[in-house]
Amino acid sequence: MSDLGFLQKLLEGAEVEWMPLGTVTAYEQPTKYLVQSKNYDDRFSTPVLTAGKTFVLGYTDETNGIYEASKSPTIIFDDFTTANKWVDFDFKAKSSAMKMITSSDDEKYHIKYIYHWLNTIPSDLVEGDHKRQWISNYSGKTIPIPCPEEPEKSLAIQGEIVRILDSFTELTAELTAELELRKKQYNHYRDQLLTFNEDEAEWKPMDEIGEFIRGKRFTKADYRDEGISAIHYGEIYTHYGVFAHSTLSKVRSEMADSLRFAEKNDVIMAGVSETVEDVGKAVAWLGEEKVAIHDDSYAFRHVMNPKFIAYAMQTNAFHDQKGQFVSRGKIKRLLIDGMKKVKLPVPFPNDQEKSLAEQARIVAILDKFDTLTTSLSEGLPREIELRQQQYEYYRDLLLSFPKPAEVVEA
Template sequence: MIKPNYIEKLLDEVEVEWKALGEVTLPTSNIKWRETKDTYRYIDLTSVSRETNKIIKTTEISAEDAPSRAKKLVIKNDVIFATTRPTQQRVCLITEEFSGGVASTGYCILRAKTNEVLPKWIYHYIFSSDFKRYLEENQSGSAYPAISDAKVKEFKIPIPSLKVQEEIIRILDSFSDHTAELTAELTVELTALKKQYEYYREKLFTFEEGEVEWKSLGEVANFRRGSFPQPYGKGEWYDGDGAMPFVQVVDVGEDMRLVQNTKNKISKLAQPKSVFVKEGTVIVTLQGSIGRVAITQYDCYVDRTLAIFESFLVNINKKYFAYQLQAKFAIEKDKARGSTIKTITKEEFTKFLIPIPPLTEQERIVSILDKLDALTISITEGLPREIELREKQYEYYRNMLLSFPKEEVED
């Protein structure tokens, strides 16, 4: 952990000059396509991961198949910054692997004058709260906000000595590396736990031949699809006095529960055109994120992209049924139709077969799965919380380390 007094000492009476990015970076050139069929790595706006700030994919292009936006040559230690939706801060420091590649014109290329500023100094400062505020104030457009390269290069950054830059970069890199390591460790732990959960669930759902009766969903339960008046976007269908929670696919969590507050509330006018569902009803998503199961914890109305199980035709534990439904859809959803939005029809899942052991055995299975589920959910929820806390800590120290007095540059 870095002690605040160390930071204060490091920054105490540091001489700093404020310069525009354009003053401390070199001009860059566009590609001049060769006559040969040489290929280049093309870095487009989907190439850079916002999570890791690294290039995750590129395409190979030549002069013959190059997109019109593939123009900007990049070399090692260039900082590339996406000027489309700039507040998302899609940023990357070019490594040796991608040196000599071609970036889309949607990137601003910042090539440091290394006798004045280190490339990583620019890279880290782009994540500062000051720069983010500058982007918010200077981007234009609503549907596709953007900022020009020229405007990016007008932004002024503090330039302390190279020695001070090196020390601050060292501290920020150590924080960044530690955060990445922690995230990787927690992700591995979570993946292992989920595999263990799936293993035990499969073991619990494995029965010897003749040990249980297998029935189709159509033989086990009465069900129907939800509904909603069309068109979806009509304002009078939402909110107002007497509005009720309206459950869509997005409102079904991965813990067999609905979210606390649904994305939309259905108006009193629209309610007769939808399907009312009582608290404690089993529902499952049939489109998009297929196979999310929930036992509703409040009264609500349900969209047509979900199936509602209204009553059971056999002696079955409701939670056991929900677990079986979840397990069955986990297998079958890969066969679902559609490319962008996957869909399973009511007719298709009516034929899904599930095992029906004695009620006492169902209750035993539910008890075990509930305990495993609680443990998995605890770690699943804890992972993003732990990462978020670490990122906030990193952001706090980053802003502290990059804060210098600005009196000298005020107009």
Template sequence: MNKIEELIEQLCPNGVVFKDIETLINNKSVSTITPPRKLTKNFYQTIGAIPIIDQGQDFIIGYTDNEEVIIDKGLYVIFGDHTEVFKYVDFPFAQGADGIKIIKTNPSVIVSKFLYYALNSYYIKTGKYTRHFSFLKKTFIPIPPLAIQQEIVSILDKFTTLAVNLKDELQARTRQYEYYRNELFNFEGKEAQWETMGEIGTFIRGRRFVKDDITTEGVPCIHYGEMYTHYKIWAKKAKSFLEPTLAAKLRVAHPGDVVIVAAGETIEDIGNGVAWLGESDIVIHDACFTYSHSLNPKYVSYYLQTNLFRSQIKKYISSGKISSINAPGLSKARIPIPPMEEQERIVGILDKFNTLVNDISVGLPAEIQARRNQYEYYRGKLLDFKSISNG
């Protein structure tokens, strides 16, 4: 019998009372507080003494030095009224913009962090962008004795710490990956020929098709939006397909070509590529180019992510609501061409880093997901109490 089971046996063998948040507010077990003032986005700073908390996914959205807006240190559960995001805050902060509820507990009834974990488990998200506090108030949560609440918090905190440590490691590995990627393409003093991409290959723009044209089977295709949401360095299988009659009118990338995205909402979006390593041709969208060449395809794809390449194409990108680059602009970018053996060595090194930081099946992201699943499983088990009437 573990410690929680022993405490339940001693303190609440018949079950615990479940109460909705509205009842807890009415009986003063829970309260909401109003900040001195809310900060709009134009007052957010990138550095400052006071963190700014809003309802977005990012835990801290910015900083301020304005002490007039500070909310004193306490133990708070933050609820995003529109986004349904929960945050636990135990330090002084400022409220950013609108749309959050700042919840405080009566510590003689509810441990603040227990409330945070319980709401994450019992609140059912609607997924709609509307006000949700009325839904939150109807949420029932268990109210076990304080000793049990504290033990549950202690266990779940350990899972959270493990996940945070993994995320920190992932960020460090990602920075290391980016450093080595840039360094491996620095051929100063090494054997490498430099050519423009236009001199050693050809760019062909795809032809237009729309999302409604996409089917679940047929001829494989790449829509430019998928270059941001689905494809990474290389691919052997397509996510989407087109009817053969339509596909016959469009343009394709051949196996070994690199598909390069040529349009996006920001300059940073432009120029990313995916090496197509499938067994057959693949149709490409008109916001993409296929680049045919005689290099290692993944070598080219990795090069497209380097600071060196991106700094070269930046001046050829036309910015606006949608930023874009044309074939002449891409053609002017210079690329180092070492012997094929060296290209393969570089690809081998970067493949290992890429797997570690991006592969959701075997790398750090997979381990983070496994920890998240484990945390959610145990959170559900630990908060699964037998209910008794309010008496």
């Protein structure tokens, strides 16, 4: 790669000083940028951000307290998880645990260089540690600053590293933007497909379609490499998609008599979550074996196409109904007696053969969209993953400055 040879020439003879992140950065609390309304709509213009995997939670019409990252780009940093994102567009913040990180001196330290370096630091979070990570941990970690006594040359070197790495991230960003567009198209098309004329479908309460079966408790201490296949409620919204044939987790075999199981074609629902959006999220279980389910989840047993039901439970129509039956404490909990009243469309209810054929037709169409937008073996997510791996390889190569033995991390 010719850029690497050029960079080696640029670095020739340059001294590197390892400086604390707390010295080269400044941070701001998000208090005055926090979104007030949860009335998100894609038609609104200002994104609401989290530093986590979701990143853009939605869009708000609020006009006050907007962080103008289009004028001064920033790193958003989750103070509890250490997840972070580069942001160069205006936004509102969702969480008070998020910090906005900027350069302490733009004439010495390139904020995008700091961002790239930040993501080479391995996570050393300890489970159950609720400290604010930036002040207690990350601000003491060190970053290599080339020839800090010559700020102009230092910025040139930092800027060249940023230019090379950005050439990789730009393609990833283009693919990610295309993926987001495809997801919006998919969501719109899914809702359209699952909207029926009166003579085509009947909207029936879920307790008329099937029955809810609550799982039984197991804990992390019960997990094993081999044992009974199990689905924990949290995995439904962090790991699984619309359907699954195998499980992420297994629990102790000797627990069999104390567990409750979902069967093939059941739809498994998360009973609790930290957000209204995630509670009630569903995965159609298509595996041949029975699978243990946690007591904060439910198996919905029915005679319809399981993937049709799982797709129907992603629609805006379903979420609007579901929202009436979710407790609104810190932990959101599904009120299952209310959920029994939520209605799902049953196409051609008086002709089961025709109904199942129509369900299968809709599922086949939605499966194609789902593959394009979620599959890690094909489609856009796979392409994005490959580009990310390429970026990480060159990032680690470009930022592999030797660290003197006397440098001690926080």
